[in-house]
Amino acid sequence: MSSLPTDPMPSPPPLAAVRAGVPEHGEPPKYYQVKQKIDAVLEELGPGTPLPTERVFADRFGVSRMTVRQAIRELRLEGRVQRSGRSSVAGRPKLVQPLTLASYTEGVRRQGHRPGRRLVVLEQLPATAALAAALQIAPGAPVFHLERLLLADDEQVGLESTYLSAARFPDLGDEFDPATSLYAYLRTHGVALADADERIETVLASPREVQLIGTSPALPMLLLNRITRDPAGRPVECVRSLYRGDRFSFTAHLTEGR
Structure with a gap:
């Protein structure tokens, strides 16, 4: 049986999409813009670090809490954000x-x-x-x-x-x-x-x-x-x-x- 190689080739880094989130007809949806901003915040946080509340994000980015909630929901599905009790925390690497x-x-x-x-x-x-x-x-x-x-x-x-x-x-x-x-x-x-x-x-x-x-x-x-x-x-x-x-x-x- 074959096994994992002793020195595996490093995985290629994930690439950002070209013109990420921008449809051909104009600006990306507001929730997607907020998602990108929260994703940038996650880059500064270590895994397991609690995120600011929805209200804090809403005030910071000048959007509704519903918009923030949709952005965080997508990040959670992608594994970038995880639940810890009632709070959201920065996710661990996959x-x-x-x-x-x-x-x-x-x-x-x-x-x-x-x-x-x-x-x-x-x-x-x-x-x-x-x-x-x-x-x-x-x-x-x-x-x-x-x-x-x-x-x-x-x-x-x-x-x-x-x-x-x-x-x-x-x-x-x-x-x-x-x-x-x-x-x-x-x-x-x-x-x-x-x-x-x-x-x-x-x-x-x-x-x-x-x-x-x-x-x-x-x-x-x-x-x-x-x-x-x-x-x-x-x-x-x-x-x-x-x-x-x-x-x-x-x-x-x-x-x-x-």
């Missing part, structure tokens, strides 16, 4: 997860954060037709469904569901510690991971996912669906990972297609 065949645990730890997982459910289910096709097993064959909350420094940042053939891994339910890395478990059982197909899209979390992750139903989420295979091309796992859009970004190293 976790940058590389798109490689490395586990979540390895990726988060490499960034100097403490990874963790909390078990939601570990159960056996009959494979649906779609899941059976993905794992190349018979429809209705038993699969393990491992669902875990993803943690970074004890903060809930995502939800991961992994499906594996119960016939291939019959002892998973008894042997595997859900708080640890599944990929490390597979390695100790002689299973190597060679390649994967992964699809990424933005979604909104379901009511159940909102409750489990403890986030807002309006917060955009990053959904990753992956099928991972061994060196023989045999599927090992199907994974559905849901990450908070305000806490995560992803990077990939690209080469010329042949």
